[in-house]
Amino acid sequence: MKEYNIKSGKYIVKEYIPCVDSLVNVETGEHFEYENNYNLKESKEILQEFYSKKNSTTNSCIKDDYLYDKIDWFPANVSYLYWTIFGLYIKFNEIVNLSIDKKAKFYFENNYDCKNYISMINLFYNKKNSELVLKNIIYYFKYVLNLLIFLRNVLIVNSKSDIILYRYGLNDFRTKEIYEELIYEDKIPVQALGLSYKEILKNFFNRNIFILFVYNIKYNNKSYLKNENKIYDFALDQIGKRVNYFRMSYQYYKFIFKFKSFKFLLSIDDTNYVYPLLYACQDSGMKTVAFQHGAYTSSHEAYLLDSFNNIRWFNYLIVWGEYWKDFLLKKSNIINGDKIIIGANKNTYMLKPLLEKKSETKNILIPYEFLTDTKKVGIYIKKLLNNGFSIFFKVRSDEPINDQVFCYGLNKDILLNTNFTIIKDINPELMAEIDVVAGSMTTLIFDLMIYKKPIWIFDLGYSSFLNDIIENKTATLVNLDNDFIDLYERSIKNGINYDIDYYFSKKMSITKTFLNLVY
DSSP states (O other): OOOOOOOSOEEEEEEETTEEEEEEETTTOOEEEOOOOOOHHHHHHHHHHHHTOBOTTTOSBGGGSOEETTEEOSGGGHHIIIIIIHHHHHHTHHHHHHHHTTSOEEEESSOTTTHHHHHHHHHHHTOOOTTHHHHHHHHHHHHHHHHHHHHHHHHTSOSSOSEEEEOSSTTOTTTHHHHHHHHHTTOOOEEEEOOOHHHHHHTTTOTTEEEOOOOOOOOOOOOOOTTSOHHHHHHHHHHHHHHHHHHHHHHHHHHHHTTOOOOEEEEEOOSSSOHHHHHHHHTTTOEEEEEOOSOOOTTOGGGTOTTOSSOOOOSEEEESSHHHHHHHHHHOOSSOGGGEEEOOOSSGGGGSOOOOOOOOSOEEEEEOOSSSOHHHHHHHHHHHHHTTOEEEEEOOTTSOHHHHHHTTTOOHHHHTOTTEEEEOOOOHHHHHHOOEEEESSOTHHHHGGGGOOOEEEEOOSSOOTTHHHHHTTSSEEEOTTSOHHHHHHHHHHHOOOSOHHHHSOOSOOHHHHHHHHHO
8 A cells, every 4th residue: 555644634535526636734724745546456466355254143155145036136237246245445545544543534525436435434434323313204205105106117118019128327328229129129118217306207197117216225235244344344344235125125116017018128238227127027938138348358357256156147148149149158157158148239230330530630539437447547658648639538328527637637738739638429420530449447448459450458457347449459458658659559550350240140130139039
């Protein structure tokens, strides 16, 4: 851990979403710069160690301790543990240790990604909840709200539709084209999604929306690990809450489906939240189909589950091409090979012909990444700009643009630089002008392989989430010591080093693949 000369005091975590970049003493205004840890390998090591721990009350392995309703609910929590619990613990490692040592108290400028961190610190301090009355009020408010959601799902939701489409939200960009294509094919789905309070009110009488229950569980964890890191106790507490919520939702969804005529569930290949809906659909006789939305890599524990047998997931999985099927067959236990269907990418722009470049500038596309060391990537961006490259910065539609830009440490001068362009959408015309796609963690890089561009992966000092394509020579690992001009010229001369047809099938779209499968 990096050493800081921090005296006991109160500090604000200065947070540019999602990059925490400095501590500020609220009494003196003094700043202390530090680095987050984004090494997923460390998160995976903690997770796999956690699997084998013995529960002190049941004396069974943690991963074998969540069998209820003839369902093993532990695999449904692996992604949450990997990314949100242990990943967050590793990410905030330095200020967690400072907090444990009681050298400083921390306050956050906003709540983004920090609620679990604050809960961890409270656990380490054995801090009692001073807002118990307020939390009880919130709990009963959500309890009543869930009862209303249950009744409206029974009485209002369309009973004649064949298809439930699981989405991450009304504006989920990952499922937007599939939703529109289903409507075009006259197969109007009922959307299953979680909504904000405002969205619940606005869409309460929308018959084509199945509202998922609001997360709301009272749970006192009685299962502790003796003489272990308290992060494990925190993880146990969180799993207990989630499993209780999942079980409650599962039972209610099954009851609701008795009054509906749904035949199929089409879903993004979620490994976080879909499980209660998924299991209720399957146990109500529905055929469930997932489609690939991002990359399957050796660093994504939730898609591997190689420590488990007899995993219960979707009945079928539609993947982009042979590469993804081969990867899952070699490295994953999540689904049987005969249930993997070769389809095409989720976006129809992938099926359009490639266009010729018209400009003469050296153009690099860099997507925004919310799970990376954005400040280090920002250094790469600055060096590329200083070397005469034009940067096309692809932002996400579900986060404020300013937050996405500033968390890379990019100041107003860079924003005014004519060689720095913010783009919102990917299309063939834009990609015709791009020479190289670069990044460090985002799976959008896999989406963009269809455009046959050289791929650069920025070296951040630890194993990349995209390490598989570095190892198989599909992408090039680059570092700040590289001569970017020389690297660019060699990349353009050598072209791509992968068979695009192996990664992406030229078959019909995912929507049509789904319809052919189930009808």
